[in-house]
Amino acid sequence: MELLKLLSANEIVAQVISFLLLLFILRKFLWNKFTKVLDDRRDRVASELLKIEDAKADVERIKADYNVKLDGIEKAAKEKMEEAIAEGRRISEELRQGAERDGQKMIDSAKLAIEGEISKAKDQLKDDIVDITIGIAEKVIEEKLTEGADKRIVEEFIKRIDRA
Amino acid sequence: MTETAGEKALELPNIVTILAEKAKGTPLSDFLLTWQSLIFSLIIIMLLSVIAYVASRKIKEVPGRLQAACELFVGGVDDFVRGIIGDKARIYTPFIGTLFIYILFMNLSGIVPLMKSPTSNWSTTMALTICVMLYVFYVSIKEMGVIGYIDHLLGKPRGIIAFSVFIPLMMLVLHIVSDFIARPLSLSLRLRSNIWGDDMLLAVLSGFGAKGIPLLLFNTFLVILASIVQTVVFCLLTTIYFTLVLTHEET
Numbered sequence: 180m181e182l183l184k185l186l187s188a189n190e191i192v193a194q195v196i197s198f199l200l201l202l203f204i205l206r207k208f209l210w211n212k213f214t215k216v217l218d219d220r221r222d223r224v225a226s227e228l229l230k231i232e233d234a235k236a237d238v239e240r241i242k243a244d245y246n247v248k249l250d251g252i253e254k255a256a257k258e259k260m261e262e263a264i265a266e267g268r269r270i271s272e273e274l275r276q277g278a279e280r281d282g283q284k285m286i287d288s289a290k291l292a293i294e295g296e297i298s299k300a301k302d303q304l305k306d307d308i309v310d311i312t313i314g315i316a317e318k319v320i321e322e323k324l325t326e327g328a329d330k331r332i333v334e335e336f337i338k339r340i341d342r343a
Numbered sequence: 344m345t346e347t348a349g350e351k352a353l354e355l356p357n358i359v360t361i362l363a364e365k366a367k368g369t370p371l372s373d374f375l376l377t378w379q380s381l382i383f384s385l386i387i388i389m390l391l392s393v394i395a396y397v398a399s400r401k402i403k404e405v406p407g408r409l410q411a412a413c414e415l416f417v418g419g420v421d422d423f424v425r426g427i428i429g430d431k432a433r434i435y436t437p438f439i440g441t442l443f444i445y446i447l448f449m450n451l452s453g454i455v456p457l458m459k460s461p462t463s464n465w466s467t468t469m470a471l472t473i474c475v476m477l478y479v480f481y482v483s484i485k486e487m488g489v490i491g492y493i494d495h496l497l498g499k500p501r502g503i504i505a506f507s508v509f510i511p512l513m514m515l516v517l518h519i520v521s522d523f524i525a526r527p528l529s530l531s532l533r534l535r536s537n538i539w540g541d542d543m544l545l546a547v548l549s550g551f552g553a554k555g556i557p558l559l560l561f562n563t564f565l566v567i568l569a570s571i572v573q574t575v576v577f578c579l580l581t582t583i584y585f586t587l588v589l590t591h592e593e594t
Contacts, residue, residue: 182465186469190467191470194381195473197384197388198470201441204391205395205444208392208396209413209417209437211437212399213418214421216402217417
């Protein structure tokens with residue numbers, strides 16, 4: 180009971196009121212404001228993290244798309260290249276065939292020209308032979324023929340033909 | 344305020360006792376001595392209020408030192424209380440946090456020259472304990488209801504025990520002694536006695552003069568440690584009382 184003398188009802192009441200006053204003040208200026216600040220910051224950090232996660236997922240998705248597109252581009256490029264090679268081959272084949280055709284045409288035309296020239300030459304030769312024959316015949320007619328002279332005329336004729 | 348003469352003799356002089364000494368023989372002297380602890384409590388309340396007001400006046404996105412300290416304290420207490428009670432704890436954080444900072448400042452004011460620890464006065468600690476007990480009682484009634492609370496006091500008698508009078512009666516006595524006598528006494532006396540003991544020791548060591556300085560410094564360190572520990576113990580027990588009431592409903 181001696182211990183209880185240390186207590187004072189008035190002081191207890193006053194201290195209770197003081198504490199309640201402090202609780203009211205701190206609730207208003209400290210707890211309400213700072214818990215709100217901390218909550219806001221926590222929410223903001225959480226939302227930022229969520230955004231980062233979303234951005235990360237977007238990046239992954241874009242990367243996957245990019246890889247798919249890159250593969251597609253590589254495939255398309257390969258196809259284009261193959262097409263170009265095939266086209267080149269086709270063009271070169273066409274050129275080769277065209278060149279062959281042109282060459283053949285030139286050969287054919289050259290052959291025709293040669294044949295023409297030969298024909299011309301033959302005609303010329305024929306004409307010459309005819310002229311010579313006519314000339315010889317004229318000579319034969321003009322001169323009195325002997326056996327020796329005949330032989331000479333024939334030989335001369337043969338020589339002329341050889342020269343022609 | 345009604346401390347014995349022996350206890351008063353060991354007190355270090357403080358601003359109130361000095362003023363009372365100057366106004367000796369006048370009603371002011373009696374008033375100052377009577378309300379000594381309350382005056383120091385009010386000084387601490389004013390100090391905490393000013394700190395809280397200044398800190399909350401310009402809250403910035405990038406906090407300054409004071410704002411960072413307040414955020415650290417508020418966040419720490421919130422985590423501490425929620426860690427023990429759970430998600431329901433948010434509404435109890437201001438009460439327990441205010442108790443914490445108030446008791447800590449009152450405990451530590453004993454090592455400030457010309458100040459005194461208001462918590463070395465039993466009336467102060469009893470007042471805080473009464474606040475705690477009344478709040479716990481209010482939460483009990485709120486969570487369990489009046490019938491539920493009476494049921495809790497009777498030890499929730501079920502089955503054959505419900506028909507016996509002795510066991511529920513014993514449980515009622517046990518709960519009344521525990522909740523309304525033992526807890527308030529232990530909670531208030533533990534804090535008061537530890538801080539009072541620290542103050543007494545400081546007063547005794549101060550009387551040794553220059554020779555007592557090393558011991559005084561060492562004891563000051565112990566006082567700081569004891570002040571923090573006793574604050575934590577008081578708030579931890581308060582939180583546990585809330586937890587017991589809140590989990591009681593769940594179980």
